[in-house]
Amino acid sequence: MTTSESLFDNNINNSSVKEIPHESSISTSSSSTSTTGPVISESQSITNSKDDNNNNNNITDDNNSDDFDDLDLGKTLITYRILVSRREAGAIIGKEGSNISKIRDDFDVKAGVSKVIDGCIDRILTITGMVDNIPDALVDIALSVTDANVQTIKECDENNTNPIRLISYEYPPLRPLTQRPNFRSNDYKSNLFLRLLIPNSQVGTLIGKGGSRIKAIQEDNNIKMVASKDFLDHSTERLVELQGTEENLKDAIKSISKYLLKDYQGTAPITFYVPCSPLENTRFNRNYNNRDNRDHRDNRNNYNNNFNNNTSNTNNITSTDRLSGKEIISKISFPNEYIGALIGKRGSRIQEIRLLSQCAVAIENENTDDDDREITLVGTKASVDKAIDLLNMYYEKEQKRRLNDE
DSSP: OOOOOOOBOOOOOOOTTTOOOSSSSOSSSTHHHHHHSHOOHHHHHOOOOHHHHHHHHOOOOOOTTTTTTTTTTOOOEEEEEEEEEEEHHHHHOOOGHHHOOOOOOHTOOOOOOOOOOTTEEEEEEEEEEETTTTTHHHHHHHHHHHHHHHHHHHHHHHTOOHOOOOOOOOOOSSSSSOOOOTTSTTTTTTEEEEEEEEEEHHHHHOOOGGGGHHHHHHEEEOOOOEEEOOOTSSSSSSEEEEEEEEEHHHHHHHHHHHHHHHTTTOOOOOOOOOOOGGGGGGSSSHHTTTHHHHHHHHTTTOOOOOOHHHHHHOOOEEOOOOSSTTOOOEEEEEHHHHHHHHHOOHHHHHHHHHHHHTTTEOOOOOOOOOEEEEEEEEHHHHHHHHHHHHHHHHHHHHHHHHHHHH
């Protein structure tokens, strides 16, 4: 029998792990069908609120359909897909997988996170378990993320830095759908959040006729619950964000699980959201992938020990012709020994560069045969130039620090 430990990637830094295999209870491809959870249906594109009304028309009268407390669904299996950032995934997994293993053992669930994709800051947490156990497991996961954020805030305060870009996200799909408490407020630690991935055709089940069901879930459990209007890229899934206290979230998740299970009939496969690098969505694959390796090495700049000469030299950057729109691709090399400093603790520095420059940044996999590693930048000329300036600034800063330590 395959154990839950063998199904998932427990190492956030291991990019060579196997993908989650296809199982009936954990579906991960557009052609597979889940048999135990909300990942069970296919939907049409959303053009306006009329689509939600069409979905809602398939729901029987709320006065009758909501009364199913007499049904024993507590032992029924259900699968949830949760959108998390790479930093959040690290907190959920824990050191050497300790936290996620504890969650599995404590709540008798299968849980794991999709593999790391270079240049991509989001990952998918997949969790399967009984309806009675899932709320506790999901809330424990939300607590792990919030506790990690609180620790980050503490560390930033000690270093006199602003933690906002490390604990929040300004761009989709991780951008919050609802306003969250200020990280300085007393409510921040007690206010947990989850990003559920729900098939579009089942979002109507959670909304109800005229929004009656989503309103009832919020009022009965004193939580915030918001569904995104659009699909996630290349999928038929939508985000449903939950926000509330520990006990309130547990009650809300239990209700949501029952609604989704009760609506589990006459469904078809869906297209799942798959995190990918922004580079994969650009139209440069032919020019980029067919480059000769010899030219690739020739375009790298040979760094010397003088950081002033190094950062002022622009021969190490190569750009393709402009792509459709205003995007360009630039490549810049840095000594391998400095890449860790450019990435920062838990990816904080490279994430900051992405956010400040609004540029896609992908770092070449480590090659032990070469002293340099290449960083690929994709964006407008202004955003690429901004990213290059930030990279050079942090490179200079790290060089100075090392020189002072000698």
